Amino acid sequence: MSPFRGVVLKLLSVLLFIIMAALIKATAARIPAGEAVFFRSFFAMPVIVGWLMMRHDLSTGFRAKSPMGHVLRGIAGVASMGTGFAALGLLPLPEVTAIGYVSPLLTVLLAAALLGERLRAFRMTAVFIGLVGVMVILWPRLTLADVDRAAAIGVTLILVSSVLRALAQIQIRRLVASEQTSAIVFYFSLTATVLSLLTLPFGWVMPTAPEAVMLVAAGLIGGLAQILLTAAYRYSEAALLAPFEYASMIFALLIGYVVFEEVPTGTMLIGAVIVIAAGVLIIWRERQLGLRRGRAKAALTPQG
Template sequence: MTPLRGIALKLASVILFVIMASLVKAVPEVPTGEVVFFRSAFALPVIIVWLLWRGDLGTGLKANNLVAHALRGVVGVSAMGCNFAALVLLPLPEVTALSYAAPPLTVIFAALLLGERVRLFRISAVVCGLLGVGLVMWPLLTLGEVDARALTGVGFILASAVFRALVQIHIRRMVRTEQTSAIVFYFSLTSTVLALLTLPFGWVMPSMTEFGILVMVGIIGGVAQICLTSAYRGAEAALLAPFDYASILFAILIGYVFFAEVPTAMMLLGSAVVVASGVSLILRERYLGLVRHRARPGMTPQG
């Protein structure tokens, strides 16, 4: 697979995830736990077919550390549920922009939990990223009286960002012993089971239209997950990472066309600051990776 195909798959995953989010937003009457169930359950067949096609079903079913997979499921479902809850309460572009808080938080958690060194450049980029998130939040919280609905939505999406950052840290540990295919399969399986636990909290019988939308949420989510995983087989993570931020463009377009959501100037400014911060971090890490790679030939066997 060429890097160009990897980029194409990455962009496809970004577009599909935004479409999935817009579909979740289109069924506001369906409880969040129920939406999470459909997202996970109907992604499972797609993932199983993909694993069969790749000849990786045996690998996907092999788990060396079930506790790690269960923990990844709990934290991942929490991130997904908070994100879906926020989509009902906030405009799609704002949810997308605020979700960009996850990469700066990942840097912070990597320093606290993994002992990674964080130098001045990364600290500055993280601060700028969080400042951008604050700019996006500002209009939601200061237009006259504080809107309780908006405040709740902001709380949900920031909680989702925290959980997503923790998931990234946890996956960094998991890949030492677990195959990527197993991580993908068991997340969908555990999230389906965990979502079922919300059944006593008021699931509803969806209409035929809602049922169709919920099934599409699962299928599109599964395909997007496969596109994302496959993208990294053809291109380096540092090359693909900036394309995550293309999601804001698609979110603004879909939000405007289908939900009549017009982004504010402050939201656009904040998004630009967050994107600039994230891209600078990515480019810096890529540069340092190239420097380390060039330095290896001259290193001693102990070095």
Template sequence: MAPLRGIILKLCAVMCFIVMFALIKLSADHVPPGESVFFRSFFALPVIVGWLAMKGDLSVGLKVKSPTAHVLRGCLGTVAMGTNFAAVALLPLPEVTALGYAMPLLVVVFAAMFLHERVGPYRFGAVALGLVGVLVVMEPNITIQSGNTIKSTQAFGVMLVLFGAVCGALAQIHIRNMVQVEQTSAIVFWFSMTSSVLALLTVPFGWVVPHGWEWVWLISSGLIGGIGQICLTSAYRFADASLVAPFDYASMIFAVLIGYFLFAEVPTIQTLVGALLVISAGVIIILRERHLGLQRGRARQAKTPLG
């Protein structure tokens, strides 16, 4: 294990994903979300294929044991991606990022509901704290005065992010089952392939020909998204998940900086306070998971051969 390398790779992944969202936002006023999803997914494929080939895992990455499972994962992930891409056209980048932190909180809830994982009051309390933070971020956008079109648009953006968080959390729960029989490389490759095909189904709803720099932004979003996926996958090879997971929240720093310098977006105090509450909840859950993991490890070591 090389913890420092794992942390650096995780930070690179987080930075790549925020840059990817910024590139999508640059073209979001003209290019529909479904088309953006296609560029993000299709142009990630060469990066992923090249990575698998370099690792010697290309043949493994193409093997599928449960096509239905991959299609379901693709549908959930594609909807999550599309709704988030639609939301960045309606909301500032820091707000989309802060609201997106609801996803890991929902994973805890769904794990209890669908995987029957035991979730004690400690983690449920953290989830409640995080959801309060989400409500703090949401409140200015859902308090709509009569005839306020801007507020209505922002409220719709909030709903899109939260729906995307639900779909993303369900995808994570589904992946937990998939990794029992499928290779990680296959899950990564076939998600990009599936989402590319699913995105093509949105062509009848109004694709456009990108203008000038939009080609560069859209293609770059796919390439950078692919690099981010590789960095994310590689990070967990060099460090424990409980060590690198908190660095997900560095995305807020990157989102604030890119939002300010590229889009002149200044996050409100309320957004920052809400984000801090959600981040605190996420870190509490991560620390609790690490503690429980250590306890389970000591219990296994203490067992006798007959135990």
């Protein structure tokens, strides 16, 4: 184990995922979400396959003991990715990032409902605090007399994406009982590529040269970020690495301000701090209880 190396890899993966999201956002005005999912998934596959070859793990990555389990994870993950990408075109990057933090909180509730995990008072309180934080972020959009319809749709999309991502996390927890992390990572990219093609009749467009470069880069960077995330959990405990996920807020604020001229509101920042605090409380409690979910976390992308 090398905790410092694990933390560095985790932070690099978080940064790359935010850069990937920024690239998708930059193309969102013209490129449909389903088409963006295709580029993100298809061009991640060569990176993932190359990684498996370097680890001499190609046969393990191709071995699926539960094909239908991978399909179910793929459906939830692709739907989460698609709705999340659509939200990026309608909301500021920091706001999408902050609202997305509700997903781990929802996972706690779904794990109790679907996996039979005990939902203790401490975690239930932390989930409630996190949901209050989300409401603080959303409150200005719910109370304006002249509601921005596009922003309202964006909020709905990212909330749906968060629920779907939580469902994907539940399915991954089921998969890790029989599947290797490398297989979960590979088959998600494969199923996401195939499933995204189903959106072809709904209006794909020919990307311009700059758009094509950004979309291909998003796929390559997303694949590399997934590898770094997986590698991070080889060097350090999940409980140690989990809080560093919230560094994505810092990266989103910087990139949103510099690239998209997005200035966060005080209300959004307060809500984000509340949600992050709730997430850290849950992480701390799970560490106290000795829960280890590194393999599941290593197989999950921010999109599902």
